[in-house]
Amino acid sequence: MAEKALTHGIKLKDKIGYAMGDMGGxxxxxxxxxxxxxxxxxxxxxxxxxxxxxxxxxxxxxxxxDPLWGAFIQSRKPSxxxxxxxxxxGFSIPLAIAAAFMFLKIPGLSEGKYLIYAYVTYIAYGxxxxxxxxxxxxxxSVITDDELERSSLSMWxxxxxxxxxxxxxxxxxxxxxxxxxxxxxxxxxxALNETKLFWCVLILSVVSVLVYFGHYKLxxxxxxxxxxxxxxxxxxxxxxxxxxxxxxFVMLCLASMLLIAFQFYYQSTFTYLFTxxxxxxxxxxxxxxxxxxxxxxFIPIMNKMITRFGxxxxxxxxxxxxxxxxxxxxxxxxxxLAHNAYFFLGLTFFSGLGQTFLVLEVWALVMDVIxxxxxxxxxxxxxxxxxxxxxxRKLGQTLAGVGLNALLAFINYDGELSKQxxxxxxxxxxxxxxxxxxxxxxxxxxxxxxxxxxxNLSKKKLAEVHTELEAQRAIEE
Numbered sequence: 019m020a021e022k023a024l025t026h027g028i029k030l031k032d033k034i035g036y037a038m039g040d041m042g043g044x045x046x047x048x049x050x051x052x053x054x055x056x057x058x059x060x061x062x063x064x065x066x067x068x069x070x071x072x073x074x075x076x077x078x079x080x081x082x083x084d085p086l087w088g089a090f091i092q093s094r095k096p097s098x099x100x101x102x103x104x105x106x107x108g109f110s111i112p113l114a115i116a117a118a119f120m121f122l123k124i125p126g127l128s129e130g131k132y133l134i135y136a137y138v139t140y141i142a143y144g145x146x147x148x149x150x151x152x153x154x155x156x157x158x159s160v161i162t163d164d165e166l167e168r169s170s171l172s173m174w175x176x177x178x179x180x181x182x183x184x185x186x187x188x189x190x191x192x193x194x195x196x197x198x199x200x201x202x203x204x205x206x207x208x209a210l211n212e213t214k215l216f217w218c219v220l221i222l223s224v225v226s227v228l229v230y231f232g233h234y235k236l237x238x239x240x241x242x243x244x245x246x247x248x249x250x251x252x253x254x255x256x257x258x259x260x261x262x263x264x265x266x267f268v269m270l271c272l273a274s275m276l277l278i279a280f281q282f283y284y285q286s287t288f289t290y291l292f293t294x295x296x297x298x299x300x301x302x303x304x305x306x307x308x309x310x311x312x313x314x315x316f317i318p319i320m321n322k323m324i325t326r327f328g329x330x331x332x333x334x335x336x337x338x339x340x341x342x343x344x345x346x347x348x349x350x351x352x353x354x355l356a357h358n359a360y361f362f363l364g365l366t367f368f369s370g371l372g373q374t375f376l377v378l379e380v381w382a383l384v385m386d387v388i389x390x391x392x393x394x395x396x397x398x399x400x401x402x403x404x405x406x407x408x409x410x411r412k413l414g415q416t417l418a419g420v421g422l423n424a425l426l427a428f429i430n431y432d433g434e435l436s437k438q439x440x441x442x443x444x445x446x447x448x449x450x451x452x453x454x455x456x457x458x459x460x461x462x463x464x465x466x467x468x469x470x471x472x473x474n475l476s477k478k479k480l481a482e483v484h485t486e487l488e489a490q491r492a493i494e495e
Contacts, residue, residue, distance in 0.1 A: 027164075027167075028162050028164075028167050028240075031236045032162075032171075032236065032238065033170060034174070034236060035232065035235070035237040036157070036158065036171050036174055036175060036236075036237055037174040037175060037177050037178030038178055038230070038232045038233035039157070039175070039178065039230070039237070040154070040175045040178040040179040041179065041181050041233075042110065042226045042227075042233060043113075043147065043151060043154070043182065043226070044178070044180075044182030044183045044186075045186070045225060046114070046186075046219070046222060048182065048187060048285075049121065049219060050282070051281065051282040051285035051286055051418075052186045052187050052289060052302075053186070053190070053194070053289070054120070054121075054140075055286045055289075055422060056286075056289050056293075057121060057123075057210065057212065057215065058136060059431075059433040060433040060434075061210055061212040061215075062132040063129050063434070064129060064132060065129075065427075066423035066424070066426045066431070067423070069419065069423045070419070070420045070423045070424060072133070072140060073416050073419040073423075074416065075137070075141075076141050077412060077415075077416040079141060079144075080144060080148070080412050083145055083148060084405050084408055084412070085402070087152055087405060088152050088401045088404065088405020088406065089257075089401070089405070091105060091401040091405075092257075092399060092400075092401030100160075100238075101153075101160065102153035102154070102157045102160065102401075103237060105150070106150050106153050106157070106233065106234065107231065107233075107234040109149040109150045110226065110227050110230035110231070111227055112146045112149070113146040113147060113149070113150050114223035114226050115223070116142045116146045117143055117219060117222075117223045118216070118220045119139045119142070119143075120142075120219075121212075121215055121216050122139075144412070148408065151408055152401065152404055152405050155381075155404040155408060156400035156403075156404045157237065157239070158172070158175070159241070159385050159388055159389075159398070160400065161237065161238065161240055162240060162241075163241060165382075165480075165484060166321050166324070168382050168386075169321055169329070171381070171382070172380065172381035172382035172385075173320055173378045173379075176313060176377055176381075177317070180306075180310040180313060183306060184306060185218075185222055186222070187285070187302070187303065187305065188303035188306050188307070189218075189303070190215070191300055191303050192299075192300045192303060193218060194210060194211050194215040194218060195208040195210060195293070195300075196208065196209055196211045199440065206297050207297070207440070208293055208299050257403075258402070260391065260395050261391065261402075261403060264387065264390060264391050265472070266386070266387045266474055266475045267388075267391060267403070267407075268472075269468050269472035269473040269474075270380075270384065270387050270407075270473055271406070272410070272468050272472070273376070273465050273469055273472075273473065274380055274384075274410060274411055275410045276414060276417075276464055276468070277377070277380065277414065277465060278412075278414035279414035279418040279421075279461060280414075281418075282414070282415050283422055283457060283461070284454070284458050286419075286422050287422060287450075287457075287458075288454060289302060290426075290431070290454075291450060292359070294442055295447050295450050295451055295454075296357075296359040298359055301359055301363070304363050305363070305366060308363050308366040308367035310370070312367065312370045312371040312373075312374040313374050313377070315371075315374075316374050316375070316378065320378060320379075324379070328477025328478075328480070329375075329383060329386070329477070330469060330473055330475055330477070330480075331477060332375040332379070333375045333383070333469050334469035335375075336371075336372040336373065336374065336376060337375075337376060337462055337463075337466035337469060338463075339371070339372035340369045340371075340373045341372075341462040341463040341466055343365055343368045344369055344455060344462055346365060347365050347369075348455035348456045351448070351451055351452060351455070352448070376465070384404070384407060386480055386483075387403075387475065388403050388404075389483060389484065389487055390475065390483055393486055393490065396490070421457065425453045425457070429446050429449035429450060429453065430443075430446055431450070
């Protein structure tokens with residue numbers, strides 16, 4: 019019984035340390051959604067169609083790399099420092115270096131050479147992020163086995179992600195743009211300054227390493243790795259087959275894929291919207307405030323709400339509400355309200371209220387479906403499960419990148435115009451507003467449907483799973 023007591027009872031330092039793990043990653047990862055597409059189109063002069071191909075090829079490689087890395091982590095014998103934490107710390111420096119190079123513009127290259135450089139640096143960053151993020155995502159399931167403590171860790175992870183994303187989404191938009199001209203109505207035409215952007219990214223990359231070190235020092239792996247039976251070899255294919263028949267795991271992967279697609283899409287699209295449509299790139303900082311402020315409202319009462327209503331139920335209703343809000347933003351298109359940036363931000367806040375439940379609880383849901391996998395198979399395989407889950411989130415990132423660039427090409431967006439101080443046409447701006455509101459509404463609606471009708475770990479069902487799993491683990495001991 020003494021050994022079992024060590025599997026829960028986390029302290030504040032565990033929560034802060036766990037939050038620092040995602041904070042370290044988001045210091046650079048958030049820059050992809052906020053600036054990468056605009057950096058490629060406006061600074062490197064790469065066409066949206068070529069960016070689409072780049073993203074697709076990167077995801078094809080991820081389809082190979084991510085499961086291999088997950089299987090490798092799962093098969094390694096844990097060190098005295100833990101099964102996952104040493105990998106996170108070890109790859110934090112290569113990740114920081116890759117992030118800095120990804121936003122470096124080497125002067126005087128042709129578009130073809132810039133494209134090759136983008137391929138190398140983008141894929142290298144993705145590999146390093148995988149090397150850190152898969153063990154980090156697996157870590158929560160060995161920090162505690164208590165449901166409410168895991169929910170708390172999920173919320174703290176979201177807090178860490180929010181804090182890590184603040185520099186890239188709030189501070190940098192006020193620094194890295196230069197005024198190049200003026201619209202007829204007096205609105206400033208502003209262009210991305212790649213030199214300022216690089217130095218900001220370099221600073222954030224250095225800080226990320228320090229944050230990862232703090233994460234390593236403050237976290238502790240309480241649950242010992244599952245003992246392997248004699249002559250038992252790890253079978254990654256069998257694990258994948260089991261995961262593919264795990265309904266809540268598959269539904270959560272799809273919902274999370276859409277969530278990351280939604281987040282990357284609106285972050286990237288809103289960069290164009292506030293720069294080109296509203297002519298106020300500095301206001302883009304308020305998008306993050308409107309998205310994360312609702313978290314501050316719900317975090318103090320989240321566990322009480324979970325106890326009363328259940329995680330699945332809260333997330334599904336929240337996404338349905340967010341869908342309605344985004345549809346309102348689309349339906350006011352062409353009116354004076356659509357041209358009011360503060361009205362747009364106000365409704366973004368209400369949309370954020372609905373999104374908050376899934377954003378805060380998605381990592382707790384991941385731990386729940388991993389527990390369900392253990393109940394079904396008798397095996398706890400965090401590394402492989404999280405590797406596949408992480409890959410589906412990268413597919414969401416791909417969906418956002420491919421979709422955005424395809425739509426930018428469709429509306430005839432030209433990034434060179436802002437650099438020359440030339441205004442975009444009214445037709446282009448109107449279509450830019452449309453793709454910034456309707457597409458997010460569709461993605462939110464799909465998430466609500468998946469959570470309502472696909473993900474079947476309701477409050478009642480989850481309680482049964484944890485009761486049966488506790489009994490199963492007791493027999494194995």
